[in-house]
Amino acid sequence: xxxxxxxxxxxNPQDASVGADGTVDWSRxxxxxxxxxxQAFELGRVLADACGAELIGLSLGGPNVASPMAKKAALxxxxxxxxxxxxxxxxxxxxxxxxxxxxxxIEQIGGVELVLCGDSSVDTGAxxxxxxxxxxxxxxxxxxxxxxxxxxxELLVQRVHAGGSQLIKLTVPAVxxxxxxxxxxxxxxxxxxxxxxxxxAEALPLDQLDTTRLATSRVLNTARPQLRSRRQEMVxxxxxxxxxxxxxxxxxxxxxx
Amino acid sequence: MKTCIxxxxxxxxxxxxxxxxxxxxECLAVVTGPRAVAxxxxxxxxxxxxxxxxSADVLTExxxxxxxxxxxxxxxxxxxxxxxxxxxxxxxxxxxxxxAPVFTMVSKIAAADAEVHLTHALFGGIAQQSVxxxxxxVVAMEAGASCVAETGVPIVERxxxxxxxxxxVETIPASHTRVDLTKAQRIIAVGRGCKTxxxxxxxxxxxxxxxxEVACSRPLAEGLDWFTHDRYIGVTGQHVAPELYLxxxxxxxxxxxxxxxGAASVVVVNTDANAPYFAECDFGVVGDLAxxxxxxxxxxxxx
Numbered sequence: 001x002x003x004x005x006x007x008x009x010x011x012n013p014q015d016a017s018v019g020a021d022g023t024v025d026w027s028r029x030x031x032x033x034x035x036x037x038x039q040a041f042e043l044g045r046v047l048a049d050a051c052g053a054e055l056i057g058l059s060l061g062g063p064n065v066a067s068p069m070a071k072k073a074a075l076x077x078x079x080x081x082x083x084x085x086x087x088x089x090x091x092x093x094x095x096x097x098x099x100x101x102x103x104x105x106i107e108q109i110g111g112v113e114l115v116l117c118g119d120s121s122v123d124t125g126a127x128x129x130x131x132x133x134x135x136x137x138x139x140x141x142x143x144x145x146x147x148x149x150x151x152x153x154e155l156l157v158q159r160v161h162a163g164g165s166q167l168i169k170l171t172v173p174a175v176x177x178x179x180x181x182x183x184x185x186x187x188x189x190x191x192x193x194x195x196x197x198x199x200x201a202e203a204l205p206l207d208q209l210d211t212t213r214l215a216t217s218r219v220l221n222t223a224r225p226q227l228r229s230r231r232q233e234m235v236x237x238x239x240x241x242x243x244x245x246x247x248x249x250x251x252x253x254x255x256x257x
Numbered sequence: 258m259k260t261c262i263x264x265x266x267x268x269x270x271x272x273x274x275x276x277x278x279x280x281x282x283e284c285l286a287v288v289t290g291p292r293a294v295a296x297x298x299x300x301x302x303x304x305x306x307x308x309x310x311x312s313a314d315v316l317t318e319x320x321x322x323x324x325x326x327x328x329x330x331x332x333x334x335x336x337x338x339x340x341x342x343x344x345x346x347x348x349x350x351x352x353x354x355x356x357a358p359v360f361t362m363v364s365k366i367a368a369a370d371a372e373v374h375l376t377h378a379l380f381g382g383i384a385q386q387s388v389x390x391x392x393x394x395v396v397a398m399e400a401g402a403s404c405v406a407e408t409g410v411p412i413v414e415r416x417x418x419x420x421x422x423x424x425x426v427e428t429i430p431a432s433h434t435r436v437d438l439t440k441a442q443r444i445i446a447v448g449r450g451c452k453t454x455x456x457x458x459x460x461x462x463x464x465x466x467x468x469x470e471v472a473c474s475r476p477l478a479e480g481l482d483w484f485t486h487d488r489y490i491g492v493t494g495q496h497v498a499p500e501l502y503l504x505x506x507x508x509x510x511x512x513x514x515x516x517x518x519g520a521a522s523v524v525v526v527n528t529d530a531n532a533p534y535f536a537e538c539d540f541g542v543v544g545d546l547a548x549x550x551x552x553x554x555x556x557x558x559x560x
Contacts (some may be wrong), residue, residue, distance in 0.1 A: 022384040024380060024384055119493065120493045127361075128348065131478070132353075134346065140423055141321070163432075163435045167428075168425055171422040181480070190443055218390070220374065233541070235541065236542070243554065245556050246552040
């Protein structure tokens with residue numbers, strides 16, 4: 001029985017700077033396991049332990065995805081082994097490309113009964129890759145998953161729905177996006193990090209996957225986002241009461257209140 | 258240009274329809290869920306509704322295969338759908354089936370020389386990009402409300418094989434009244450600058466005086482659990498456009514700011530004079546919300 005954690009190794013756009021022409025400078029950013037993925041690792045590990053499954057990490061992207069640091073960071077989060085698809089062509093792979101290629105990799109791994117993903121990626125945040133993977137595999141997908149029990153083939157999934165929640169039984173393989181507040185992920189300790197270096201990691205070459213099935217788009221231009229111009233007026237006072245009064249006065253004068 | 262609107266269990270498609278109209282041409286709706294939803298959409302201004310009777314009482318996600326096949330058969334240039342959780346599953350299936358690129362946070366879309374030109378936010382909104390594509394292309398948007406404006410068009414029934422192996426065991430209803438922040442005129446958003454849960458009482462009092470809704474940044478809804486998820490504003494949460502947005506103790510992390518860029522006026526209160534949010538505010542106060550909130554309450558009460 002195999003459970004796959006499909007995760008992203010990516011920088012946080014918060015740390016990037018954007019030029020006047022919209023080009024994004026990533027030179028001061030650091031790649032990491034995407035913010036919302038550790039929850040998927042944690043739920044996956046607990047479930048794999050409970051049902052004796054193998055927990056396999058899967059990630060796709062530019063060459064960095066298979067760097068020793070990246071592999072160690074993923075393996076230290078409780079994986080049994082890792083599969084990476086790292087290629088220059090996959091730096092900034094699109095949502096659909098990512099989903100279709102991950103689906104093919106999952107088929108190649110073989111015997112996978114459950115795929116867990118994070119709620120969204122820190123860099124793109126489209127929240128669509130799990131759905132594309134599921135679509136390509138013909139499996140169901142559910143998002144906002146907060147709890148898992150049972151085992152693949154007889155899995156009970158709890159997910160947030162319409163403010164409340166639903167309990168869904170799945171007897172087929174599925175792709176699940178784990179809610180960002182589903183669980184508190186463990187922080188890998190020194191023992192985990194040392195053990196990570198000894199775990200198997202396999203590189204899946206891109207040329208073993210079909211990259212032809214994708215409609216194209218060409219970039220016309222990039223730009224800084226068109227933001228509303230803001231006054232950036234600072235209001236102050238000798239104490240909080242004076243500052244509050246000054247702020248309310250300004251808001252009334254400008255007819256905001 | 259043929260367009261398709263995918264709707265799973267909700268007739269809230271107003272913004273999708275507006276975008277489809279920008280492109281002109283025939284607009285077909287592929288609908289799952291209760292017949293009432295299909296009927297409502299049939300009166301929204303679309304040219305045809307294709308609906309699966311078998312979808313009436315199954316989970317939206319169990320219809321993904323049918324939706325993807327139906328859309329593929331219609332062969333539209335652009336497919337629009339909602340960013341609502343279950344409907345994203347439908348859009349992902351469509352994108353996979355068509356091999357189509359999918360775009361979110363789209364601010365502009367137009368037909369040009371038999372191509373689609375669209376502008377979308379990159380990397381959560383730090384930059385934007387315009388692209389041209391011959392299609393097919395999938396666009397996920399904040400779908401908006403339902404719109405019943407016209408006399409109905411026919412509902413074409415297309416049978417569906419429900420995806421097997423999915424059973425809804427239990428539905429636990431919402432324990433709170435859901436709030437729709439997208440319609441709020443005034444919003445007070447609270448971030449990590451709020452140190453204790455006790456401070457929320459003062460913020461509620463201020464909200465009452467200003468007739469505002471209370472919202473939060475991601476950590477307060479997820480890490481701390483002080484707020485329900487429908488009150489979280491940010492790139493993967495609510496996107497709002499109130500008249501007044503009062504951000505208390507929110508530093509201005511991109512992932513939050515993106516959710517409130519539509520606000521007419523932004524007021525920022527933060528202890529850190531270098532907080533990035535001050536660069537995107539109309540009025541800013543450097544100060545601790547623990548002091549400023551009671552001061553605002555007191556001033557509003559006495560005026």
